[in-house]
Amino acid sequence: MTVEQTQMEAGEYTYEVRRAGNRGDLVILMHGFPETSHMWIPLLEHLAANGYTAVAPDLRGYSPGARPEGAEHYGYAAMAADILAMADALGKERFHLVGHDHGAGLGWYIAGRHADRLQSWTALSVPHIDAFGEAIANNPEQRQRSGYMQFFRQVGIAEAALSADDFTSLRNIWSASSADQVEEYVRVLRQPGALTGALNWYRGALTEDRQPIGKISVPTILIWGNQDSAIGRPGVTATPPLMAGPYRLVELDVGHWLIQEAEADVLRETLAHIEQYAD
Numbered sequence: 001m002t003v004e005q006t007q008m009e010a011g012e013y014t015y016e017v018r019r020a021g022n023r024g025d026l027v028i029l030m031h032g033f034p035e036t037s038h039m040w041i042p043l044l045e046h047l048a049a050n051g052y053t054a055v056a057p058d059l060r061g062y063s064p065g066a067r068p069e070g071a072e073h074y075g076y077a078a079m080a081a082d083i084l085a086m087a088d089a090l091g092k093e094r095f096h097l098v099g100h101d102h103g104a105g106l107g108w109y110i111a112g113r114h115a116d117r118l119q120s121w122t123a124l125s126v127p128h129i130d131a132f133g134e135a136i137a138n139n140p141e142q143r144q145r146s147g148y149m150q151f152f153r154q155v156g157i158a159e160a161a162l163s164a165d166d167f168t169s170l171r172n173i174w175s176a177s178s179a180d181q182v183e184e185y186v187r188v189l190r191q192p193g194a195l196t197g198a199l200n201w202y203r204g205a206l207t208e209d210r211q212p213i214g215k216i217s218v219p220t221i222l223i224w225g226n227q228d229s230a231i232g233r234p235g236v237t238a239t240p241p242l243m244a245g246p247y248r249l250v251e252l253d254v255g256h257w258l259i260q261e262a263e264a265d266v267l268r269e270t271l272a273h274i275e276q277y278a279d
Contacts, residue, residue: 001048003041007065008057010085011078014065015057021048025119025278026092028083029056032101032125033198034162034170036062038184039100039177039259046267052096052274057086059103061197062188069193074204076109083110084117093117096274100124100258102201105132111220112213120277121218122270124258125231130212131238132231139234146230152202159195176260217245221273223266225254248273 001020008017018037027047029040037056047054060066060079083106087095096119099107104126111121126132135142152158162170167186174182189195220243224236240247250269254261 001045003044008055008086008089010057010066010082010089013060013068013082014063015059015082015086016063016065017055017057018044019053019055020044021051021053024051024053025274026087026090026095027052027054027274028086028095028097029054030059030083030097030099030103030106031056031062032099032103033201034173034185034189035101036185036188038181042259042263043098043267043270046271047274050271050275052278053090055086055090058188059106061200062194064191064194067193067197069196071200071203074197074200076106076205076210077113079106079205080110080113084114087117094119094279096120096122096277098122098124098270099126101126101256102205105129105205108216109213111216111218115216115218118218119279120274121216121220122273123220123222124266125224125228125256127222127224127231127235127239128213128216128242129210130214131242132235133210134238135232135235139232142232142234145232148230149202149206152199155196155203158199162199163189163195174257176255176257181260215242215244216247219246219273219277221248221250221269223250223252223258223269225252225256225258225261227253227255230256 003020008015036058040056044054097107104123108129136146252262259266
């Protein structure tokens with residue numbers, strides 16, 4: 001199936017979007033840091049081939065037309081509104097949602113605050129954000145794993161370190177990605193304001209005063225790699241008590257970059273979950 005690159009108006013902003021398919025239920029895919037919608041190409045193709053309309057935006061901070069200055073513009077509530085606006089623009093009251101990393105954090109928020117809009121929710125890597133936040137606060141191992149977040153909140157310092165020597169540190173992080181994919185990520189992050197926009201997710205969305213989202217009723221699967229260096233087991237273990245609807249954990253023996261490290265597993269499990277709750 002052909003993946004089309006286009007643009008979409010949502011709220012105040014214009015998003016760069018990759019999409020495939022034009023029939024069936026809508027599936028919106030949200031990437032994490034420091035990636036773009038390019039990460040979703042295999043899943044976009046797979047969903048379209050199986051009768052779905054799949055859309056993956058370059059999220060706020062990454063799209064040139066959706067790159068507001070100031071971390072205050074990167075709160076979950078505002079960014080969730082744009083995702084819902086995308087569904088509205090495509091004529092879909094309800095849709096399936098898939099998210100990885102930061103996209104998963106936003107997805108948990110949408111599932112908690114806008115459950116009526118979702119048919120299903122697939123989280124990659126990140127457990128329920130209340131459980132994850134509790135683990136960061138109270139589990140020494142998870143707090144150590146998440147220590148980089150404090151560094152990423154240092155305005156200017158983080159940007160200088162991550163962009164040094166043609167993004168060497170990020171290139172090392174992208175070790176599971178193809179060369180073409182890495183160059184696509186660097187192309188976006190080289191754009192004026194893009195790296196700051198990407199880091200503003202840490203500065204605007206993951207704040208200490210974030211309000212809990214509570215129990216989730218949307219049918220959910222969490223796909224988690226037990227070799228993930230950033231996200232340990234405590235938050236995963238603490239997720240089931242926060243689920244008020246159908247929930248399943250898919251544990252894979254891989255790291256954080258799930259779709260690159262275990263593409264076949266991610267495609268199979270995601271499609272199976274969506275099909276279970278499709279119209």
